[in-house]
Amino acid sequence: MDTSPPAGRPAPAPVDLPLSLDRASGVGLARQLAAQLRAAASGGTLEPGQRLPSTRALALALGVGRNVVFEAYEDLLAEGFLIGRDRSGTFVAPDLAVDRAPAPARPAPSRSARWLQRDVPEPQLEHPGPPDLLAFRVGQTDTAALTRGEWRRVWRAVADAPLPGDYADPAGDPELRGAVAAYLKRARGFVCDPDDVIITSGALQGVDLIAQAVLAPGDHVAFEDPGYRLARQIFQERGARITPLPVDNDGLRLDALKGGPDAPLLVYTTPSHQFPLGVRLSIPRRLALLEWAQTHDALIIEDDYDSEFRYGAAPLPSLASLDTAGHVVYLGTFSKVLSPAVRVGYLVAPRPLRERLLRVKSRLDAHTSWPVQRALALMITGGHLERHIRRMRKTYAARRAALSGALSGSRAHARLMGLEAGLHAHLELDPALDAADVSARARALGVLVPTLTPYYLGGADRNGLLLGYGGLDLPQLRRAAGLLARALADAAGHR
Template identity: 40%
Template structure:
């Protein structure tokens, strides 16, 4: 008999039943495994009713047939009992496997592929995180409050899908001065981040099956999105001069897209040489292809001035430039931007109107004020000095504790360190042990696709606030080596 005290429990809520479209495991099998896990862990017991197939399909945005197939499998295996009009319940006679131990969990991505963004307190050495302790929160709060109090009533309506006009004007002016990118505000689109930028670009320009050059190793969080998009990823090796354009030509001479991180290659930190930049632009012109330039942290360069963007060399208007406020301000904004070629602005506008309802006006307007009043430029100048100091402290402390076991060669810019690991050590194993100790290190080898992987650890240094903290983190990494 079902327990009356449990009658009010929503099985969907108890299950946390969410399917993951990035996994290769079919949706119906994911549903099966979720139910089996919930039964084994005691969240669902014999006699408990399960959601109606139609309701579950609606909640998960799946077809009714997918859920029906999962339910039939669970009934055939003895987990469910179908009672006709009375609904479907957990079987009173569960199979022995359900009682003996929990079934194997749904296959999860490797530890390095799991995003560290969980809304909780950031972990030490987390990648992609600026110095959140050094952001001028009082100034920011004042600007947001001012906008909130003084906004006209029409600002309560839907925002412009392309982005707030004032912010787009500020971005265009900033890029012209700091990155050498000449554009008009009509070319600027506000997005929520790189993946939103990629989605906007592919929906505007791509056809199913288009080849897509991707740096190998390349930005690991972009890869799952591209793998689920209707494009064919072509891994192109990277060396000390950046993307090997000649190899790209050999592998897929007429690819529709190439995505690069030319100012500070992710994850190796190298800079795309001028010769390679010109070769890449020549290829795009000849092949009629598009280059997506991810300029994610180029503002932070500690040797010389920030390099001009690849887009600044683009005379044929083949480069889609992607920037972000996540690194220069804070990632909780969820604001980024892209500059698109003039000829495709109408296509991007049409797709943008159908893709989303725009980013929140309040945050966009506040960032525009932050830039207009000079706070943005002052903050960048302050952060360059701070990061140069924290980077040096981190390298010195790590080398003092770990010696040659983790060799760190400083690159000219960026917000992360790459520690090379000696032969004989396994970076995935070391990173896994470090994560158990509470650190957010990533193994370099996981960022490779086809190229022979190098062994190393990727570590964010922006939030290392003292030498004592750096030494403590170094000792934890030493412990992870075993």
């Protein structure tokens, strides 16, 4: 039954207003009720123009006779706090002056409290910057091209399904796990069973699940340098010792991986489109990394965060599809193909590790939101997701081409790299230029562009900028790239 108010009529105030009548106070119940309603209207608990409950409904809620409510309303009508409208009800006067006093401050403990002594580092996020700046933000996607009809149909189907009345499987909705397994087979040539898949609340939760299930404080993690700062921060906060692995144009360098007692327990890599440099891990290095992991009984985390978007380059097989010994955990996400707002990812883990991961996930959040999971399952099984990916490949390819074209005149000062895949590129600068100086000049012109330096754990061995182009439309991208080219020319002219 539709219980919404008629069109144009305000919803009535709830009958469970903070009202309390004291029969032993010596003050009449009607006067008490009038005083409390007057305070609620004056203080903003009842909004100007708000329709009040009927006298019958409020009397039932308070356990008093209807005449008590009627008398209180009459007093407030006479005072101008309320107005009555024929056949519509009783309302707070729409022009009533409201004294919205600020809420009292919550009590604050001493900063020296024992339970406040542990430092909690700031998350290493990309900051959007002022809204008037054009921003080359990494990880931002374009949702405008998502077909709204398909999106609405999927959510209507979810709304028509019965809502589960209990906690769901921590591994995830079986329909979504099956859809993900089938999708990985089609899109990545990676054959896995739906029971190997765990649905997560984003890829970073997958990283944290693995860290909690595998690592003890002091364990050794090898991490690409430069690399994904938030993932690295998770390992650090779980007590891991991080060893940076340098990255060249063929991906992470295996010569930096130690063996013997110093061999890392875990290696984190982004082989399909290295974050942030955008290079791809070569086939010989993929095979060598797998052999190293098997020899040293180590685990590899393969973060395949944006492999759906490739531009003219043949896809390389995932590490997980080449793994024959169960040493790879594969991470995927819907953040890049749809939006980071979806907050759903997945991982595929070897069976013995999977059970440990599920124990951790069960105590963290029980399971990822069921309605969102079911909607994504319908998007995949209905073909909507892959149609959207095909559309966005063309869209992002056009933006990539526009970026490359707009910066073509800057080749004497900078080289655009990492364009084979993904939603961002790396602009390698002439060693004579200072990336921070170029970034500052671009910002002065109205363009926000981050440098590579914060992505390094050790000292930066590259001088460059990071250009996320997924969230800029073509006119914005051309303008931002043109202003960046101007900043490059200005910096080169001041050498």
